[in-house]
Amino acid sequence: DGGITQSPKYLFRKEGQNVTLSCEQNLNHDAMYWYRQDPGQGLRLIYYSQIVNDFQKGDIAEGYSVSREKKESFPLTVTSAQKNPTAFYLCASSISTNTGELFFGEGSRLTVL
Amino acid sequence: DAKTTQPPSMDCAEGRAANLPCNHSTISGNEYVYWYRQIHSQGPQYIIHGLKNNETNEMASLIITEDRKSSTLILPHATLRDTAVYYCIVRVPGSGGSNYKLTFGKGTLLTVNP
Numbered sequence: 001d002g003g004i005t006q007s008p009k010y011l012f013r014k015e016g017q018n019v020t021l022s023c024e025q026n027l028n029h030d031a032m033y034w035y036r037q038d039p040g041q042g043l044r045l046i047y048y049s050q051i052v053n054d055f056q057k058g059d060i061a062e063g064y065s066v067s068r069e070k071k072e073s074f075p076l077t078v079t080s081a082q083k084n085p086t087a088f089y090l091c092a093s094s095i096s097t098n099t100g101e102l103f104f105g106e107g108s109r110l111t112v113l
Numbered sequence: 114d115a116k117t118t119q120p121p122s123m124d125c126a127e128g129r130a131a132n133l134p135c136n137h138s139t140i141s142g143n144e145y146v147y148w149y150r151q152i153h154s155q156g157p158q159y160i161i162h163g164l165k166n167n168e169t170n171e172m173a174s175l176i177i178t179e180d181r182k183s184s185t186l187i188l189p190h191a192t193l194r195d196t197a198v199y200y201c202i203v204r205v206p207g208s209g210g211s212n213y214k215l216t217f218g219k220g221t222l223l224t225v226n227p
Contacts, residue, residue: 004156035217042200043157043217058214090156100147100204100215104156 002027004105006091011110013085019078021108023091032074033092033102036060043090049074050097078110085112117201122222125195131188133221135201138182145204146177147215148186150197157200157217160186191225198222 007022025032030051035043035058045058049068063082068074074093078085088109092102118136125131137146147162161168161175163184168175174187188195200220 033214040219042219045214045216048214059216088154092156097214100145100162100202101159102149102157102215104158106156107154109154 004091004093004103006089006105006108008108009106011108013110013112015112016080018080019085019110021076021078021089021091021110023074023076023105025072025074025093025103027093027103028071029093029095029103030071031094031097032068033094034058034064034066034074034076035090035092037088037090037107046076046089048097085110117203117218119199119201119218119221121219122224125188125191125223125225127193127225127227128190131191131195131223131225133186133188133199133201133223134183135185136183137201137203140181140203146175146181146184147202147204148173148175149200149202149217150195151200151220152194152197160199188223191223193225193227196223196225 004025013019033048034046037043044060046064047055047066049055052071055066055068065077088107090107092104094102145162145164148160149157151157160172163175163177177184198220200217202215
């Protein structure tokens, strides 16, 4: 079935370690997104990508990095510079950034100890 | 940027219609209204969107007022599985002018009771 796959679902890391979250889609979508969600809060946009080899900062990009070397993949690295990395991370894709219909993955829950 | 205002929570009896309101009084003429929902600890799911006309699909109906300053999402026969946070979003331009992004607020927690 077509969809968005995020891995791992749960991740524990020690403070100061970089962490990479995987996001893969087989929907042939050009645009991909990373959001962060804290308990009881809405989603905040970290980075988005319109097309391969292109990405732009969202509202809270500091302490994060991304790459878009393949159309189907948009990994997110949470670096040690991110002050409060413990959160629920959601990846999404859409046909293009001109549509508001996003398809979301099931999320990755990162806990930094 | 147009912002949205939603009640933090609502209750609905199973089998009844759930009517979720959203205010977006500063919406501009070319901005669409989108609705998503998020079941606990899952990714959000797209429900429906509209510009000025009422819209209906297999999940819900969207009623947008004539002045476009508010809208209502209607789940005609709510079930327990409809318990979720519902987000009303107005699409705003992102950086670069031609790119659009969605901003998710806190939404409305709809609890469907047996």
